[in-house]
Amino acid sequence: MEIPYKIYLEESEMPKAWYNLRADMKNKPAPLLNPGTGKPMTLEELSQVFCRELALQELDCETPYIPIPQEIQDFYKMYRPSPLVRAYCLEKKLGTPAHIYYKFEGNNTSGSHKLNSAIAQAYYAKQQGLKGVTTETGAGQWGTALSMACSYFGLDCKVFMVKISYEQKPFRREVMRTYGASVTPSPSNTTQVGRKILAEFPDTNGSLGCAISEAVEAAVSNEGYRYVLGSVLSQVLLHQSVIGLETKTAMDKYGIKPDIIIGCAGGGSNLGGLIAPFAGQKLRGESDVRLIAVEPASCPSLTRGKYAYDFCDTGCVCPLAKMYTLGSSFIPSPNHAGGLRYHGMSSIVSQLYDDGLIEARSAEQTAVFEAAEYFARVEGILPAPESSHAIRVAIDEAIKCRETGEEKTIVFGLTGTGYFDLYAYQSFNDGKMTDYIPTDEDIAKSLSKLPQIK
Numbered sequence: 001m002e003i004p005y006k007i008y009l010e011e012s013e014m015p016k017a018w019y020n021l022r023a024d025m026k027n028k029p030a031p032l033l034n035p036g037t038g039k040p041m042t043l044e045e046l047s048q049v050f051c052r053e054l055a056l057q058e059l060d061c062e063t064p065y066i067p068i069p070q071e072i073q074d075f076y077k078m079y080r081p082s083p084l085v086r087a088y089c090l091e092k093k094l095g096t097p098a099h100i101y102y103k104f105e106g107n108n109t110s111g112s113h114k115l116n117s118a119i120a121q122a123y124y125a126k127q128q129g130l131k132g133v134t135t136e137t138g139a140g141q142w143g144t145a146l147s148m149a150c151s152y153f154g155l156d157c158k159v160f161m162v163k164i165s166y167e168q169k170p171f172r173r174e175v176m177r178t179y180g181a182s183v184t185p186s187p188s189n190t191t192q193v194g195r196k197i198l199a200e201f202p203d204t205n206g207s208l209g210c211a212i213s214e215a216v217e218a219a220v221s222n223e224g225y226r227y228v229l230g231s232v233l234s235q236v237l238l239h240q241s242v243i244g245l246e247t248k249t250a251m252d253k254y255g256i257k258p259d260i261i262i263g264c265a266g267g268g269s270n271l272g273g274l275i276a277p278f279a280g281q282k283l284r285g286e287s288d289v290r291l292i293a294v295e296p297a298s299c300p301s302l303t304r305g306k307y308a309y310d311f312c313d314t315g316c317v318c319p320l321a322k323m324y325t326l327g328s329s330f331i332p333s334p335n336h337a338g339g340l341r342y343h344g345m346s347s348i349v350s351q352l353y354d355d356g357l358i359e360a361r362s363a364e365q366t367a368v369f370e371a372a373e374y375f376a377r378v379e380g381i382l383p384a385p386e387s388s389h390a391i392r393v394a395i396d397e398a399i400k401c402r403e404t405g406e407e408k409t410i411v412f413g414l415t416g417t418g419y420f421d422l423y424a425y426q427s428f429n430d431g432k433m434t435d436y437i438p439t440d441e442d443i444a445k446s447l448s449k450l451p452q453i454k
């Protein structure tokens with residue numbers, strides 16, 4: 001069957017339920033722990049920080065399909081289904097017998113997949129009758145997605161933006177403000193934890209871990225507010241399963257079977273969502289597809305971190321999560337893989353990796369931008385730097401196929417566009433981009449501060 005350049009689904013073929021991969025995992029991801037007691041977080045405890053329905057989703061390791069409320073399905077229809085694109089031009093240029101596909105999530109104003117979870121989280125906050133939500137944003141995609149979702153439901157949205165991004169990406173900030181969000185550079189003096197971090201490190205560029213601490217404090221100290229997070233949590237991977245479900249429906253329609261699925265990995269949400277139904281098949285012994293996570297060499301939690309309980313934030317106010325981590329005090333160099341700079345990895349992805357179900361690779365920044373430029377010139381889309389980590393490995397795998405003559409089917413997640421990352425492109429184009437790789441000592445130092453869990 002002739003495969004079109006773009007496979008679009010009909011609206012009626014869009015998923016009506018999210019797929020909860022945890023239901024098919026024999027080794028469940030480890031529970032979040034209360035940092036005070038060392039015991040698993042209860043629904044009551046989680047509900048003080050998160051909306052109740054989202055706390056329930058966070059704890060649910062058994063229900064395989066969770067219905068998507070109609071209002072969320074309707075919102076999804078404004079920008080989904082997203083296309084699954086056959087990268088004919090890239091294949092031709094590479095001279096590879098491989099068949100390359102990418103699932104493109106950049107077709108909405110926020111420019112990334114993050115809107116898939118933002119709209120769900122805003123919906124549940126509204127259902128619960130809350131006034132608003134607080135959050136952090138690094139590169140700005142999550143804050144943008146959340147501000148769009150909040151304005152749709154008439155919720156207040158307070159965003160703590162990592163200081164360096166706040167300064168480097170003023171236009172991101174303006175998009176958020178246009179949607180009605182308030183944006184504060186983090187660390188800030190508006191929270192106790194922010195003031196403490198500023199007192200200790202006055203010149204800090206900020207980090208996601210630090211912005212999370214501030215956002216959590218702002219949520220618990222403001223009546224009618226809850227905290228929402230754009231990645232890492234199991235509820236976020238659940239919402240992002242729409243990416244994988246659509247991908248699978250589109251492939252099944254044309255009888256295409258993937259050999260390799262590749263996703264970039266920051267906190268693990270797009271990867272976890274893209275691979276979800278395929279990893280489910282693999283867990284049930286129905287497929288032997290290879291699943292590859294690609295992380296930046298500057299923030300290599302899977303490839304060089306440790307699988308242990310750690311804090312999700314720098315201020316150590318959040319629950320402890322068992323994950324591949326570089327230590328919550330790890331502050332990556334201010335490089336450009338903005339959305340991939342988190343010190344830990346989703347518990348679900350961490351457990352799958354520990355069980356050998358997924359592979360992980362790290363990619364250096366200049367190699368990533370070479371892939372981004374190559375891709376932009378043949379496929380037209382200007383990719384986000386985060387997404388370009390997946391492009392790098394997809395190209396590498398396609399080149400291997402050229403050498404072996406194998407006609408493999410490679411699918412990767414093109415999570416977003418790079419219009420707000422032009423400083424990074426500029427430094428690449430000017431030949432000024434460098435690769436920063438932390439030393440073993442750097443990593444050992446932050447790992448030595450992991451919390452001791454009996």
Ligand SMILES: *Cc1c(COP(=O)(O)O)cnc(C)c1O
Nearest residue numbers: 231266267268269270339386416
């Ligand atoms: C946030 C972001 C990522 C990384 O986050 P994950 O939770 O690991 O998916 C990747 N790509 C883009 C475009 C992003 O905005």
